[in-house]
Amino acid sequence: MAVGAAVWATVLFFGGKRIVEYAARPGSSAAPGMYWPAGSRIAPPSDRAALLIFLHPKCPCSRASLSNLERILSFGASHMRCTAVFVFPEPDQESRRDSDLVVKSRGIPGLSVMFDDGGAEARRFGAATSGHALMYDARGRLLFSGGLTPARGHEGDSAGMDAVRALISGATPVNVMTPVFGCPLFEPVSAGGLETGAEK
Amino acid sequence: MGSTEPMTPNRDLPPSSPEIAARTEDIFASSRRSNFQRTDRFFAMLMLVQWLGGIAAALLISPRTWAGAYSSVHVHVWAAIVLGGAVAAFPILLAMFRPGEASTRHVIAVGQMLSSALLIHLTGGRIETHFHVFGSLAFLAFYREVSVLVTATVVVAADHWVRGLYFPQSVYGVLTVDRWRWFEHAGWVIFEGVILVLYCRRGRIEMRRIASQQAQLEATNRIIEAEVAQRTSDLAAGETRLRMYAASLESANSALAEGKAQLERKQRELEELNAALEQATREARAASEAKSAFLANMSHEIRTPMTAILGFGDLLVDAEHNASDRLNYVNIIRRNGQHLLMLINDILDLSKIEAGMMKVERTLMNPGRVLADVAALFGERASEKGIRLDVQLDGPVPERIVSDPVRVKQALVNLVGNAIKFTSAGGVTVRLGFEAPRGAVVYHVTDTGPGIPAEAQARLFEPFVQADASTTRRFGGTGLGLTISRALARMLGGDLTLESRPGCGSTFSLRIDAGDVSGAAMLTSLESSRAELESATATRRLPRVSGRLLLVEDGPDNQRLIRGILRRAGAEVDLAENGADGVEAALKARDEGRPYDVILMDMQMPVMDGYTAAAELRTRGYTGQIVALTAHAMSGECRKCIDAGCDHFLSKPITREGLLREVAERLALVAQI
Numbered sequence: 001m002a003v004g005a006a007v008w009a010t011v012l013f014f015g016g017k018r019i020v021e022y023a024a025r026p027g028s029s030a031a032p033g034m035y036w037p038a039g040s041r042i043a044p045p046s047d048r049a050a051l052l053i054f055l056h057p058k059c060p061c062s063r064a065s066l067s068n069l070e071r072i073l074s075f076g077a078s079h080m081r082c083t084a085v086f087v088f089p090e091p092d093q094e095s096r097r098d099s100d101l102v103v104k105s106r107g108i109p110g111l112s113v114m115f116d117d118g119g120a121e122a123r124r125f126g127a128a129t130s131g132h133a134l135m136y137d138a139r140g141r142l143l144f145s146g147g148l149t150p151a152r153g154h155e156g157d158s159a160g161m162d163a164v165r166a167l168i169s170g171a172t173p174v175n176v177m178t179p180v181f182g183c184p185l186f187e188p189v190s191a192g193g194l195e196t197g198a199e200k
Numbered sequence: 201m202g203s204t205e206p207m208t209p210n211r212d213l214p215p216s217s218p219e220i221a222a223r224t225e226d227i228f229a230s231s232r233r234s235n236f237q238r239t240d241r242f243f244a245m246l247m248l249v250q251w252l253g254g255i256a257a258a259l260l261i262s263p264r265t266w267a268g269a270y271s272s273v274h275v276h277v278w279a280a281i282v283l284g285g286a287v288a289a290f291p292i293l294l295a296m297f298r299p300g301e302a303s304t305r306h307v308i309a310v311g312q313m314l315s316s317a318l319l320i321h322l323t324g325g326r327i328e329t330h331f332h333v334f335g336s337l338a339f340l341a342f343y344r345e346v347s348v349l350v351t352a353t354v355v356v357a358a359d360h361w362v363r364g365l366y367f368p369q370s371v372y373g374v375l376t377v378d379r380w381r382w383f384e385h386a387g388w389v390i391f392e393g394v395i396l397v398l399y400c401r402r403g404r405i406e407m408r409r410i411a412s413q414q415a416q417l418e419a420t421n422r423i424i425e426a427e428v429a430q431r432t433s434d435l436a437a438g439e440t441r442l443r444m445y446a447a448s449l450e451s452a453n454s455a456l457a458e459g460k461a462q463l464e465r466k467q468r469e470l471e472e473l474n475a476a477l478e479q480a481t482r483e484a485r486a487a488s489e490a491k492s493a494f495l496a497n498m499s500h501e502i503r504t505p506m507t508a509i510l511g512f513g514d515l516l517v518d519a520e521h522n523a524s525d526r527l528n529y530v531n532i533i534r535r536n537g538q539h540l541l542m543l544i545n546d547i548l549d550l551s552k553i554e555a556g557m558m559k560v561e562r563t564l565m566n567p568g569r570v571l572a573d574v575a576a577l578f579g580e581r582a583s584e585k586g587i588r589l590d591v592q593l594d595g596p597v598p599e600r601i602v603s604d605p606v607r608v609k610q611a612l613v614n615l616v617g618n619a620i621k622f623t624s625a626g627g628v629t630v631r632l633g634f635e636a637p638r639g640a641v642v643y644h645v646t647d648t649g650p651g652i653p654a655e656a657q658a659r660l661f662e663p664f665v666q667a668d669a670s671t672t673r674r675f676g677g678t679g680l681g682l683t684i685s686r687a688l689a690r691m692l693g694g695d696l697t698l699e700s701r702p703g704c705g706s707t708f709s710l711r712i713d714a715g716d717v718s719g720a721a722m723l724t725s726l727e728s729s730r731a732e733l734e735s736a737t738a739t740r741r742l743p744r745v746s747g748r749l750l751l752v753e754d755g756p757d758n759q760r761l762i763r764g765i766l767r768r769a770g771a772e773v774d775l776a777e778n779g780a781d782g783v784e785a786a787l788k789a790r791d792e793g794r795p796y797d798v799i800l801m802d803m804q805m806p807v808m809d810g811y812t813a814a815a816e817l818r819t820r821g822y823t824g825q826i827v828a829l830t831a832h833a834m835s836g837e838c839r840k841c842i843d844a845g846c847d848h849f850l851s852k853p854i855t856r857e858g859l860l861r862e863v864a865e866r867l868a869l870v871a872q873i
């Protein structure tokens with residue numbers, strides 16, 4: 001009994017530790033520019049702030065990011081223009097335009113949807129992980145960059161949400177940059193960690 | 201037994217008795233253990249379902265993880281399978297193999313709360329999924345064990361506390377968190393836990409109350425069962441007694457029935473006895489009447505010849521009658537005397553037959569000679585009546601058969617005598633035949649008389665009965681002849697039968713057993729028999745006797761008669777008046793050297809009778825011949841005489857022929873010595 005309990009506890013400890021670590025491991029992202037990048041096909045903000053969120057159309061973790069974004073929009077949608085940009089690294093992946101995440105995004109009031117075929121816009125804005133949100137003021141100056149979830153695939157209060165809410169309400173956010181938890185928008189240079197069971 | 205007192209559950213056992221309290225604790229413990237085991241099994245199933253549900257949720261929510269256009273199985277899927285399986289496996293195993301153990305339910309509590317945590321994680325921390333925690337606590341409350349809730353609560357609190365310390369963002373969504381933030385989350389769990397603890401306490405109280413009620417119920421059941429057993433035993437005893445009573449009653453009934461049957465049987469026996477007595481009375485009365493009639497008849501039969509004997513005796517005394525008349529008178533006297541003798545012989549024969557004393561011999565005899573003898577005997581009488589008497593053979597007949605010639609002749613004499621007596625015209629025919637299949641010879645005596653009515657035929661062979669009372673008056677007779685003849689025929693292995701029709705005469709058939717006739721010559725005519733008869737008659741001349749005789753006789757008439765016969769035959773006869781004189785005379789003659797050749801000893805005498813005298817003589821060494829003279833004709837008398845010392849005996853009345861032949865035989869024996 002005691003041995004069994006010890007083995008059981010050990011397995012659970014390390015198993016739990018593993019998934020917690022997985023959930024808490026943020027994705028990579030490049031340092032965004034301080035202003036709205038020039039040459040972007042996305043219309044820059046003019047009269048109000050703009051919030052962009054780059055999403056992988058199939059990333060399950062990003063469902064939590066959309067849920068948190070929906071909460072933010074319910075808090076102050078009129079104060080900014082919000083756009084969900086679904087990144088398609090390869091242009092021939094038309095089927096992903098009707099993914100659950102796209103459909104869910106289309107249903108969120110105040111959220112515009114657009115597609116970034118090839119990922120040029122994502123690269124332009126320095127987004128490399130699904131769920132990466134960027135907030136600019138009306139003059140195109142970067143106010144916030146980071147994820148809106150507390151962990152990978154976990155919705156609920158997070159530092160990113162608090163920051164966006166603070167910016168909408170005109171307050172100074174505690175954090176203006178937060179880790180992004182989600183699937184990589186692009187294939188890594190070396191696909192060694194994704195080859196098992198991978199599909200394309 | 202038979203009590204109507206209501207049974208009260210706690211009449212004999214108070215609710216707070218130590219026995220019930222102990223039993224209550226046993227039941228409570230048993231119920232708790234049963235509840236633990238039942239809840240263990242429930243959680244085993246629940247955790248299995250949760251595991252599968254977690255896998256399903258992972259597959260539904262986050263089946264794959266992506267990197268650009270590439271994807272792979274999401275870690276959550278592996279976590280749901282592997283980690284979820286690990287979480288559920290150990291509690292399930294314990295529930296299966298160690299149900300009811302405290303460690304099992306605590307492990308289940310830990311596993312259940314970890315399942316909640318895993319499910320929350322797999323669903324992305326959705327607030328709705330957090331209700332699984334509260335549901336799990338509620339399920340754990342099934343154990344009604346506070347410590348299990350405490351364990352579960354500790355797991356939740358520890359999870360929040362540890363993760364708050366090392367990865368607060370995964371729980372609280374912020375990078376920095378207040379050190380007591382975990383308690384806010386755990387507090388709600390504790391809040392529910394407190395409520396569930398109250399529920400558990402109430403549940404345990406309820407379980408104890410139920411256990412107490414069950415213990416009391418069991419105690420009551422035991423009391424009731426004991427009462428029922430006692431009453432059942434009483435009923436069984438009562439039933440046994442009733443059965444015994446019933447058996448006794450049945451036995452009594454049987455005895456009564458048996459008694460009744462016996463009484464009825466006795467009554468029937470009495471009725472039969474009464475009937476028999478009545479019948480016997482009737483028969484006795486009839487016999488008495490018959491004997492009265494017989495006696496009257498006998499009186500008539502005796503008085504009639506006696507009248508003739510006495511009357512003609514008186515005439516003989518009268519000297520006026522000439523010799524011819526006197527001879528006629530003597531013949532009448534002799535005929536009537538013979539009739540009287542026949543009458544007495546018949547009565548004696550009947551008496552012997554009824555007493556079973558009648559004996560028959562089995563010697564060689566010629567049936568034809570008997571027939572010829574009877575024919576010769578009755579020929580003169582038939583001629584006197586003017587009727588014919590024919591004898592003939594009815595086929596070949598053995599010349600020699602084994603039977604009793606005296607008794608055959610006696611029966612045949614009866615039949616032929618009757619036939620002649622009752623036939624006034626026509627005649628009498630006697631036919632002798634032989635029935636080879638039966639081995640019997642038959643004498644058919646046929647007459648042309650009046651015949652016998654059928655109703656009289658059955659009674660004809662009964663003693664003292666004749667066909668008609670008038671018959672006696674017309675023809676005389678004793679009415680014993682047929683009875684004696686039939687008895688003799690049966691004693692000789694045959695029978696006497698009758699065929700008769702009124703007006704057509706009668707045929708009596710005397711059938712006797714012939715015995716062994718093998719090798720016997722067959723008679724085809726009666727001539728040889730007649731010749732044999734005539735030869736025997738010719739040799740039957742009265743013998744001469746010459747010797748010294750002593751006649752011991754008290755009767756003067758008999759003295760005169762016997763001495764006269766013997767002296768006329770040539771003998772020397774001395775007289776003695778009684779037995780004593782006879783003994784003295786016999787011994788004196790012996791002592792003088794002139795012994796008597798034969799002593800004729802009357803057995804009924806005064807002073808000393810013949811039995812005593814014969815015995816005295818034998819006692820005193822007398823060896824001469826002694827012949828008894830006795831009026832007793834019964835066969836037992838012969839034995840009595842021989843036992844007394846006599847050599848032979850003669851029955852009275854004594855005929856001249858019989859006396860002379862007997863004396864001649866005795867003298868011949870003396871001469872041989």
